[in-house]
Amino acid sequence: MFTDRTDAGEQLAAAVRRSDIEVDIVLGIPRGGLPVARPVADALSVPLDVVVAxxxxxxxxxxxxxxxxxxxxxxxxxxxxxxxxxxxxxxxxxxxxxxxxxxxxxxxxxREGRPPLDLTGKHVLVVDDGLATGATMFACVERVREAGAASVAAAVPVGSPRTADQLERQVDHLEILERPRSFRAVGQFFRDFSQVTDEEAMALLN
Incomplete structure (x- = not known):
């Protein structure tokens, strides 16, 4: 059980650092993925940006x-x-x-008018707050590959075991803290799973 998305991000950041994968940039999936992605990017001392689906x-x-x-x-x-x-x-x-x-x-x-994101040759880590059907994560992973990334990893605090198994076959590395058999929805594993506003999510990019 995670306290909130920030707590989940801090725990995920520790796990990613232990895995010792190469990461040049962290991409959070808005909105809920950004509070998780921010601590991960900070722990790895790499830029944080967004990938949207x-x-x-x-x-x-x-x-x-x-x-x-x-x-x-x-x-x-x-x-x-x-x-x-x-x-x-x-x-x-x-x-x-x-x-x-x-x-x-x-x-x-x-992205507020910033230059187009260039992922060519970069080692990219895509982060979200959890995996249910995984639809947006699958699309984002494919989008990053199409952009010419050298490698694509994914990281989530919790997810459906079935979806996690599918995603693991699509990425170079998957970091996931929990794959509970009793999975019904991502929110059941957070004490606070309040909706993240666009304003809150955008503030995390600055």
């Missing part, structure tokens, strides 16, 4: 992620769920286009 929800159930798209259009799809729900190509294309615009707008807001 937006979930594509199922019809009538926006919280059920059938896909996720990053700000540059990189898309992760849950093909088994898409097939099970019998979703049309038209629905997916329209929603992916809509969510890409949303991700791009969020990126611009968070």
């Amino acid at each position: 937006s979930k594509v929800g199922a019809p009538g159930n926006p919280e059920l992620a059938v896909a996720a798209v990053a700000d540059d259009g990189t898309t992760w799809r849950n093909d088994s769920l898409i097939g099970k729900l019998d979703l049309t190509t038209g629905y997916l294309e329209d929603e992916i286009e809509h969510e890409q615009r949303a991700a791009r707008q969020k990126r611009e807001r968070y």
Whole structure:
């Protein structure tokens, strides 16, 4: 059980340092990933920035992620769920286009006019506050790879064992503190899992 996201970030930072992986930059996934990522970046003495993706929800159930798209259009799809729900190509294309615009707008807001992020040849660590379906994390990892990173690692305090196993096959290194069998939602493992505002998250980048 973590006190809050900052506590989780401090514990995660210690674990990442023990793993001795090479990290040039930490990317937090807004909003909830930034309070976790800040202590990690500070502990490693590397810059903190953001990588943004937006979930594509199922019809009538926006919280059920059938896909996720990053700000540059990189898309992760849950093909088994898409097939099970019998979703049309038209629905997916329209929603992916809509969510890409949303991700791009969020990126611009968070980066506040700074030069484009250049990840070419860099060892990148992507951090979030937890893994449930993992949709946004999968899209962000793929986006970082497409940007030419030398390696892509991921770090989260807690996550679904099944999703963690899937992510482990997609990254060069996964740092995760807890993979509880009783996992239902990320928030159940935090005493304080209050929603993070854009303003609070953006302040952590400065």
